[in-house]
Amino acid sequence: MRNSSQPGLSPPAASIASAVSACAAVPPVPKPAAPAAGKLSDSARAGAVVALCVAVVWLAGRATGAPDALVLAAALVLSTVCCWALGVLPEPATTLLFFLCAVLLHVAPPSVVFSGFASAAWWLMFGGAVTGLALRQTGLAQRLAAIIFRGRTGSYRQVIATVALSAVGLAFLMPSTTGRVMLLMPIVLALADRLGFAPGSNGRIGMVLTVAAASYMPPTAILPANIPNSVLLGAANSVYGINLSYGSYLMLHFPILGVLKTVVLVWLVCRMFPEHGPLAALPRQDTAAPGRQEKTLAIILALAVAGFATDTLHGISPAWISLAACIVCLLPGVGLVSARMLAEQVHLTPLLYVAGFLGLGAVVESTGLGTAISAALLRWLPLAPGHTAANVAALGAVGASLGLMTTLPGLPAVLTPLARELSQATGLSLEAVLMLQVPVFSTVFFPYQSPPIVIAMQLGGVGLREGTRLCLALAALTLLVLLPLDYFWWRLLGYLP
Structure with missing residues (x-):
């Protein structure tokens, strides 16, 4: 790969910049389900x-x-x-x-059907898309890639592990899954280009899916790193007056669903999307001083991350912080993202996709479909006090069934009002029943269940087929290995009899 002549960057960072500049000119797009024109048989199959x-x-x-x-x-x-x-x-x-x-x-009323466009998650994604574009255009993504991964690209496994640890570590500081995806994806794509992982290659797919999965699944064990965690926190307090503790929540969930799941994820990605042979490490050379645009963007992002990390103090949603950062990037005179770049390089497909997911969840909730399904399942399930393992499995089955019908962020809103009845039917404590939602919404069977995973796949140009393969494989290992370990961990801590 030839070195770029882009001013302000040293040869290693410039070499990354040249590849990323090419990608920025033609941003990656999701793999279509069929050829561009398609065939009439495709529509017939859909029908x-x-x-x-x-x-x-x-x-x-x-x-x-x-x-x-x-x-x-x-x-x-x-x-x-x-x-x-x-x-x-x-x-x-x-x-x-x-x-x-x-x-x-x-x-459902149009206000419900199209509620995804008015949701904080949609605007968080839009703002993140613009700041992600600014990261690529200014060269800051390339510089961060060189800093984060310097000396950590000796092997493909090491690259995947570093990507996963970066996503999980950021969850302790940044309470928005979509925000983490938007921050990490341009950096990871820059590194993929530097390592020669072309669109569609195993290496690039593995890196993108690691960002997608590690940004959502392990952080479900960190309060309040994800939307479902926050929904559970708020619903438990408003419905039952129970305040979930950050420390006890972390102790209960993070060792298995956080640490071990990250290890399993790294192993699984390397097995399913292998890249054989050693990789050349990024040269250990100091980059030149960042330019004005990089410094400006770094300040904007630092303020945004600080706002994300302290949202419980000031009460401003991460979505509006992200939107504010987006507006600053678009302001005349700041010079980070032009109106033309916004029109040409911020893609409509992922924004439309996420609005659909959120609208689907709103329809399920507003029509009473989720409540009807859960009530029917409870009538069929053999819940009885004293049968702890069977009760835990049954509650997990209820949550998983509902999670397949809607997006996971809305699952706590459906299950939490049923927690008292479930507690009485199973003989488990109310807090234990509430906490049992976490293993459910941390287990993703299909990408559509988690909008941030879909966002990451769309931004990284990875199709649903690859994402579904990884989600199903990881869900299978979770059910067979991690959840049984989690069950014994809960018993050791005294949450289950």
């Missing part, structure tokens, strides 16, 4: 999937006597989820069809 979903829901509704409105909502949700998971339609088409059908069929 068959939708028809099958509708038939299954209709039969289930007739068998249970569910109201027509609930059956209609369930058919729409199941069809949308299956189209996303199977990739039978391009992702934007599936999302737009969900919006259209939900409004035309009066499944």
